[in-house]
Amino acid sequence: MPPAAIAELAQRLAEADGAHALRRRRTRAGTALRPSLDGRQVVNFATNDYLGLAADPRVIDAYRQGVACYGAGAGAAELVSGHTDAHAELEAALARFTGQPRALVLSTGYMANLCVVTTLASRRTAVIEDRLNHASMLDAAILARARLQRYHHLDMVDLATRVAVSPGALVATDGVFSMDGDMAPLPRMVEICKGADSTLILDDAHGFGVLGARGGGSIEHFGLKPRDVAVVVGTFGKAFGGAGAFVAADDLVIEAMIQFARPYIYTTALPPALCRAMTTSLRIVEDEADSRRRLRANIDRFRRRALARGVPLTESCTPIQPVIVGENRRAVAVAERLLAGGYWVAAIRPPTVPAGSARLRVALSAGHAEEEVDGVVDVLAACL
Ligand SMILES: Cc1ncc(COP(=O)(O)O)c(C=O)c1O
Structure with missing residues (x-):
């Protein structure tokens, strides 16, 4: 590659890093809902496996x-x-x-x-x-x-x-x-x-x-x-x-x-x-409407408990429950704290979402247990 092209790419990466916008892949082992990360089991609220069918x-x-x-x-x-x-x-x-x-x-x-x-x-x-x-x-x-x-x-x-x-x-x-x-x-x-x-x-x-x-x-x-x-x-x-x-x-x-x-x-x-x-x-x-009913129950439980604890939610009634925190740095910090507590939630930042609306994207599944839903709310409430 020509040196100018290398410098331009390096500059773009450095800018993304400076804006806390660098994306990072985490390597998981195991199935979508309860994988292990670095040898530790976590509950995944960052998967679109809404009905738990990935491991059915x-x-x-x-x-x-x-x-x-x-x-x-x-x-x-x-x-x-x-x-x-x-x-x-x-x-x-x-x-x-x-x-x-x-x-x-x-x-x-x-x-x-x-x-x-x-x-x-x-x-x-x-x-x-x-x-x-x-x-x-x-x-x-x-x-x-x-x-x-x-x-x-x-x-x-x-x-x-x-x-x-x-x-x-x-x-x-x-x-x-x-x-x-x-x-x-x-x-x-x-x-x-x-x-x-x-x-x-x-x-x-x-x-x-x-x-x-x-x-x-x-x-x-x-x-x-x-x-x-x-x-x-x-x-x-x-x-x-x-x-x-x-x-x-x-x-x-x-x-x-x-x-x-x-x-x-x-x-x-x-x-x-x-x-x-x-x-x-x-x-x-x-x-099987049963898994949809379990999913609905988990969504309702998450919303009820989160709102009662002062976690700011949007009007969403689907499994995708964004918690908008604004700044990239804050979204990343909350995601890290959630992970430390055993809950994997994606920090979504611009350009995926508009500038200033970085968020935790909590994705619920029929496969989540009630205690897991309560657990992720507890950590969110403690961070926000
Ligand atoms: C609304 C929407 N359309 C299309 C896609 C792309 O689907 P795929 O992951 O199968 O490429 C996604 C997510 O990945 C999506 O959220």
């Missing part, structure tokens, strides 16, 4: 059997020879689950969003997004070289004003916002998009499995019809306890993605064994 014996067993049947990986991109009956079976189950005509399995949620927007948008398309959408949805509009506009978070007047002057726009929103836990006002968005002939894309990465009696996500939560939303994106890395993602939509959109979406075409298919595991997760998500 039935999911693990399906995975194991899938490996025995297909081997470790897909061996090729889907359009070459990587598409197996395990993928097809999962896609059929997802279409049924979402109530959409067809579904497509993809390697990650990040890529799913890239695929959707690059397929549906051209350079002339206005892509109108909530300002706090996940980075992958915002990046997707940039990759598509579309005309990206960001409306104020949840501001339906701002959205309506923008779609009114951009006929044929794509409107994209997270269902549950990943760093805030609040929800998009989906019924109003459906109305606005219908009125303006806009296409609504819903990224429900944190909604599927968690919201709705059947785990059908934001659409079920609000009592909407599946086809009120043109395109839905879900991920397997959160409530489903695995990895990968899906897009569900009508046949035309899915076929166009298969033909044209470069992040789908030019990448190795999801391992078929993982598809088998995710088909099992999907069945559990649909059939």
Whole structure:
């Protein structure tokens, strides 16, 4: 590398360090909810394993059997020879689950969003997004070289004003916002998009499995019809306890993605064994409302106890409960104290969240025990 490029990189790293914004990977051993860090067991409130399915014996067993049947990986991109009956079976189950005509399995949620927007948008398309959408949805509009506009978070007047002057726009929103836990006002968005002939894309990465009696996500939560939303994106890395993602939509959109979406075409298919595991997760998500009830009880318990102890919470009613502390340094210090007490909570700082809104992102799971929920509140209350 040229010395100037080296100096520039070093400078950027030093600036991030000075702003207490350096991210640090911690190497864990063991399963998501109760891993060990440096040989010490901790309770993980920094995982999106909302239903505890990552370590569910039935999911693990399906995975194991899938490996025995297909081997470790897909061996090729889907359009070459990587598409197996395990993928097809999962896609059929997802279409049924979402109530959409067809579904497509993809390697990650990040890529799913890239695929959707690059397929549906051209350079002339206005892509109108909530300002706090996940980075992958915002990046997707940039990759598509579309005309990206960001409306104020949840501001339906701002959205309506923008779609009114951009006929044929794509409107994209997270269902549950990943760093805030609040929800998009989906019924109003459906109305606005219908009125303006806009296409609504819903990224429900944190909604599927968690919201709705059947785990059908934001659409079920609000009592909407599946086809009120043109395109839905879900991920397997959160409530489903695995990895990968899906897009569900009508046949035309899915076929166009298969033909044209470069992040789908030019990448190795999801391992078929993982598809088998995710088909099992999907069945559990649909059939077992019990874990959703346990999750709800943990969310309510956390909120009740935290508020009673003066821990500042937001209005979120989902498993994502941010505790906003403001300065990066403070967020890092509180996270360190929580860890010392045996609780792993992520300190989320800019640029992931707006400047001055660094936070502890407490993520609750059905797999947390009541004493663990109480324990994390005790340490938070002592720090804040
Ligand atoms: C709202 C949202 N969309 C998409 C993604 C990306 O999904 P994946 O981790 O499967 O790439 C995430 C988180 O990772 C997310 O929170």
